[in-house]
Amino acid sequence: MMFRWLEQRPLFFILLLIFVIGGAGTVEMISSFTKSSQPVATTKPYTVLELAGRQIYIKNGCIACHTQKIRPLKHETDRYGSYSVIGEYVYDRPALFGSGRIGPDLLRVGNRRTIAWHEIHMKDPTSVVPTSIMPSYKHLFESETDIATAYVDANTQKQLFKVPYDKEHMPSLGSWQQTKTKTFEYATMIVADMKDKKVKNMLADGQIPQIVALIAYLSSRK
Numbered sequence: 001m002m003f004r005w006l007e008q009r010p011l012f013f014i015l016l017l018i019f020v021i022g023g024a025g026t027v028e029m030i031s032s033f034t035k036s037s038q039p040v041a042t043t044k045p046y047t048v049l050e051l052a053g054r055q056i057y058i059k060n061g062c063i064a065c066h067t068q069k070i071r072p073l074k075h076e077t078d079r080y081g082s083y084s085v086i087g088e089y090v091y092d093r094p095a096l097f098g099s100g101r102i103g104p105d106l107l108r109v110g111n112r113r114t115i116a117w118h119e120i121h122m123k124d125p126t127s128v129v130p131t132s133i134m135p136s137y138k139h140l141f142e143s144e145t146d147i148a149t150a151y152v153d154a155n156t157q158k159q160l161f162k163v164p165y166d167k168e169h170m171p172s173l174g175s176w177q178q179t180k181t182k183t184f185e186y187a188t189m190i191v192a193d194m195k196d197k198k199v200k201n202m203l204a205d206g207q208i209p210q211i212v213a214l215i216a217y218l219s220s221r222k
């Protein structure tokens with residue numbers, strides 16, 4: 001009865017819908033507006049290698065299966081660590097909250113997985129989790145990271161969004177030459193924990209494989 005009555009009044013129905021959805025949405029958002037969006041003390045801007053890894057994360061569609069947002073619910077905080085707060089995302093442009101959890105949340109994956117673990121898992125997920133449906137990303141072991149674009153990205157973020165890529169917060173970001181040297185030092189540290197021969201050879205040839213940047217990014221998620 002009620003539905004028929006509503007269906008005969010399309011304009012009223014539309015207005016009612018807008019009111020209900022808008023009202024519920026506003027109620028959901030209110031709590032976020034009351035919280036400070038200042039950076040959390042432990043949140044640092046990304047290094048150039050991590051920024052490049054973030055681009056690789058975006059390009060490879062990891063967001064389709066992984067969220068980076070921990071809700072304040074006990075079963076989530078037990079599994080993933082403390083729930084996320086707005087200030088942790090201040091340097092995320094764009095934020096990669098995600099909405100589908102085919103795989104686990106990755107916001108604090110750096111606390112529970114090592115470089116060596118990521119290496120094996122990214123190459124062949126089923127070798128560590130036999131029932132995994134995550135695809136293999138072995139192509140990332142052979143392709144080069146575009147650190148020049150990541151460097152430009154960092155500088156753009158500094159100018160447009162005032163991300164503090166300055167000496168205090170980000171000593172590794174200087175001139176292109178300085179940044180390149182620091183980025184290679186960081187990559188060398190990561191590769192020291194890896195086994196793949198091709199990755200080691202590529203680095204020796206002056207190229208940073210994409211998997212190294214991606215692991216730098218994943219390890220920075222804490």
Ligand code: HEC
Nearest residue numbers: 060061062064065102103104109125129132133134135137
């Ligand atoms: C088709 C969905 C899918 C895509 C796309 C996907 N994953 Fe996964 N991922 C999963 C599933 C399912 C698991 C859980 C099983 C496992 O560990 O393999 C997982 C697990 C993980 C884990 C382990 C997390 C933990 O706490 O154990 C990491 C790290 C990870 N994925 C990273 C990535 C990255 C980086 C990408 C993109 C390059 C990616 N995933 C793309 C489905 C996906």
